[in-house]
Amino acid sequence: MGGHYATLIIELTVLLLAIFLGIEVISKVPTLLHTPLMSGTNAIHGIVIVGAIFVAGASDQDTLTQVIGFIAVVLASANVVGGFVVTDRMLEMFKKKEPVKKANEAGAK
Template sequence: MDTILFLFSLFVLALFLGVELITKVPPTLHTPLMAGANAISGITIVGAILAAGADTSSTLVHALGFIAVTMATLNVVGGYLVTNRMLAMFKRKS
């Protein structure tokens, strides 16, 4: 129970930090910021890796683990590349 309380504290503090991080964002950066934050939400890849690597004989669990790692990797790799491309274009314009 102590562990959950510790994790819950982290959760609440990070929620507040997320609110404070974003203040004024110029409209040109709305989409890149959204894409960049989207790539960070791909952090679920860490959980997906742990779930896919667990010891089990169930084919369904293996399949779900594989799907989770695939989708999370797609999110992470695609997310960072897309954000980078958008920012590169933004730079040329200014």
């Protein structure tokens, strides 16, 4: 049991550090990018796909966990893939901007 609680304490430490890190990293994101931020973090919590794979692929599974795991993997992969693709689509539009603007300025002059 001692070993178990040692693990728990390490996990809690990691959890608390992640909270501070999350706040720290986000507070530097400009409002300009808050929508991509929301969908980007949305994609990151799709990491639950790791848990879904544990369930779907567990060697000690039965029909019930197999069905649950299957659905969980479908949902989690939609979360991950959709989240990253949609964020990429948004950020792509932000990235294109510089050359467009320069072209316009050149045109104006």
